[in-house]
Amino acid sequence: MIQLVARVVIIIPTFNEKDNTVRMIDTLAGILPEIRDHQVELLYVDGNSPDGTADVVRDKQKELKWLHLLVETKKEGLGMAYAKGMTHAMKELKADWLMEFDSDFQHPPQDIPRLIAEIDNGYDYILGSRYIPGGSIPSEWGFKRKFLSVVGNHVARITLLLPGIHDVTGGFKLARVKGFMDEFDFGRLLSRSFAYKIHLLHYMVQKGARVKEVPFHFAHRTAGESKIIKNEMQETLRVIFLLQLNNPKIRRFFKFAAVGGTGLVLQTLIFEILGLKLRLFSPAVATVIGGELAIVNNFLLNNFWTFSDHRVVGAKIFGKFLQFNFTSLLALGIQFVILSIGEYVAGGNEWVIRGFYFAALVIVLITNYIIYNKIIWKVKK
DSSP states (O other): OOOOOOEEEEEEEESSOHHHHHHHHHHHHTTGGGOOSSEEEEEEEEOOOTTSHHHHHHHHHTTOTTEEEEEOSSOOOHHHHHHHHHHHHHHTSOOSEEEEOOSSSSSOGGGHHHHHHGGGGTOSEEEEESSSTTOBOOTTSOHHHHHHHHHHHHHHHHHTTOTTOSOSSOOOEEEETTTTGGGOOGGGOSOSSTTHHHHHHHHHHHTTOOEEEEEOBOOOOOSSHHHHHHHHHHHHHHHHHHHHHTOHHHHHHHHHHHHHHHHHHHHHHHIIIIIIISOSSOHHHHHHHHHHHHHHHHHHHIIIIITGGGOOOTTHHHHHHHHHHHHHHHHHHHHHHHHHHHHHHHTTOHHHHHHHHHHHHHHHHHHHHHHIIIIISOOOO
């Protein structure tokens, strides 16, 4: 099988990193020329550093043909530096692949060939990963830094619905240009700072990129750590929120939850009044009565709002309602069983019964959403 030679451009943003830049270029001068299968070039994006970082790069360019420089007229943050660098690499350097890389040796230069080697295995997005076997975060970090890094990464994985990717907040990545990065609108980048990486990763996954994680040891950084912790967490949460706000699946779920909220109010009123205050029925029976009224409410609102793009109209609506009602009996059955257990355990304590009631609602919320998507409105995506 003949492998095509790809042009890989490594992008390194800098600001006042003259000493690191000298060391990094000298280090990469001993690594990049040894990569034989692909053409690898290096692009520095300097934020107009007053310490002369750009001058260092210009001096090195005299002897290194694979070294390039882009100086920002205005420093606008890490995300914007990458956006400018990637745009320049694609348009001016004709890059086939774009690599994000730190300037301060937190990403080990010796691992660059390991990521590039995965190009030939058919992947579109190759991630340096700290959270798979063989990868690590710095042992020098304190408990708070380790905790925020690990927990923050897990929160991002869960909220972005990316259980198959173990490191979603890292910045050591290699992305295919054709069909992927060349179609990204950098004018809509959600973060000018650290969290740009979350947006790009989400975009690549949504585009159907084949992802490969390569383990690496993330090195310790001594300067500016507390500031990074605070800013990175805030930015990451903000970008995750914006991404999910624009996610049709998430929007549908929020609508579903809102409709469920109206049904919950109706059902809870019946439960409280008929089951606990007036004692006309047992709490379990009152829950079923309120649940049936909530079913009618929820069917109408879901049909004409939550699942409006799959709306059932005409004579079919009566058949669908019966189907909706029948499938919802499963959820009511779950509630009845849990509340019956709650009554037995509570021994008349209303607060314990309420606890079982709301626990049942959480289970029912998830069950109903799956049933309504798959059976009633048959949403395929």
